Amino acid sequence: MPATSSPELEAGTPAKSEDVERRPEAPGAPSNRVQAGGDAAGLGRARATAFIVPAMLLIAAFLLFPAIWTIYLGLTDYRLTGLAAANPQFVGLDNLQNALSDDRFGNSMWLTVEYVIGSAVIGQVLLGFAVAWVMRERRGALRRLVESLLLLAWVLPGSVVAFLWIALLDRDSGTLNALLQTPGTGWLLEYPMASIIVFNIWRGAAFSMMLYAAAIGNVPPSHLETARLAGASTWQQLRDVVIPRIKGHILTNLLLISLWTFNDFTPFMLTAGGPDDKTEIMPVFIYKLALNSGELGFGAAISVLMLLFNLIIALFYVRMLRSRKDDAA
């Protein structure tokens, strides 16, 4: 895999029609040409199709079909138990209307906005960028230590990390209370939203750090040097040299982490939506509604809203990839 390319940045860009695609050749490597229309192994269309079919079947069954079924279910009064379970009725947009006028939905929507903006858009972006910026010219043990710690928070399984934070924030003998000399503070009960926001910043900052480190590494050092010699402050260097150059990366980063954070179920393991629905972000809300209370139709209607939101972000993202690919070509 090319060291600096992320799959997302390369993926999904249709090959340029019939012409021969050229990629930069590594020194000493054999010719890297791939003919878009060529068939080097003589696979043939029939066999090529057979190669693709198993993957497409699984994708159709477990991605495409659920998406369509969500939309259908969202239009019915389907429930897990009772009369509506045996014979679900078509209720049209009633579910959606009910959702939009339901206080619980409004509460959940607002909490989700807080969670995504607080932990991803502000927290992870600022912290990730700050680390990448102050570490930009460092090599050696300190940089490795910082990077490893952030990456460890990122790669550890969610269940483990959730428990580590439960232990840290424990009311009776949590490490944080011992450190801050605030015995008896139940962080998860008194500041539930702030807790899961800080938790998610901790968990996700590594991705932004890596992305920004790569982006800052691509800013020509001479530009920064020139700005410094002209007497530009750090803030001016960032505003006039760095940020205009890495705008695309900032947007990529924002879109991806918003998407991931919006679909994140991990806070459930920390607070299970409580106390009193105070951390009931959208995924937790749908889980409780559909699989705890059994209101599958109502839950599906809200899932449709989630799918719509995901679609909007993904469309932005794919469009940006395409325009960047066109710029590069």
Place this chain on the structure above:
Amino acid sequence: MTATDIKATRRDAAEHGAAVAQARRVLRHAGFYTFICLLIAFFALPLLWLLAAPFDSAPGVTVSLPDFTLRNFQVLADNPYALRSLGNSVILAGGTGALTLLFSALAAYALSRVKLPGRDMLLYVLLLLSSIVTGTAAMVPLFNLAFELHLIDSQLGVILILTGGMLPSAIFILKDFMDGTPVSYEESARVFGASPLQIVRHIVVPLVRPGLATIAVWSVAQVWGNFLVPFLLLRSPEKSPAAVVMYTFYTEGGQPNLALISTYSLLYSLPVVLMFLFVSSRYGFRFHGGIKR
């Protein structure tokens, strides 16, 4: 003002400027190290418990220097669910990894080498689909689907659903790899009469081995930490993976068994940490979006 006065003034100004610059440098250093220390404390603090508690003879929730013992691992071995759930994680992650690897490699190769009608559109739709339909947004129909197909409480069901979710990204990453490998070997093998399947097995697979390794590591890491899908679909604790069983360790009864949870967390974390070390030593860990989401 005499010439010497002017010189003196200039020297003073220069000295003053140097002092300001010096002060600024000291401030910047102080700021840098304060930031780094806070950063390290913030990230290390929750992790310390994972390092200390498993080896403490009386593990508490507070981080403390352990009174060293290995007895906690005995507690873990005696628990009927603990080791089995780690085995279940291996089954789920291994099964999903193998299926994802096989199907994505076949599809990516065909898509890379043969120009099928509608290929570009297909790739575009796949990319969209994989980012839109997530476990959280589609949990109702996934639960329904598994119910209708009698895949509730079935590990195969979890494996198939997770594979379906991972295939689009895997195909993208692999297609990118395959586009980057030269076709000349395949052409010459064909001249010597090798069949397409022989070519794929003996030439293409060795050429894209780094790509295959990436996909294997990536898919295993994804499933290893996945909580939601097995939590939704598996009912019996004998079939549940570590992510789910661990969650039940500390909600049942209110009093978490810290000796068990700590050793269990450590054992459960080790494989992903080892994989991460392997990947970072091999590829410098510049995966960006690839490795986890």
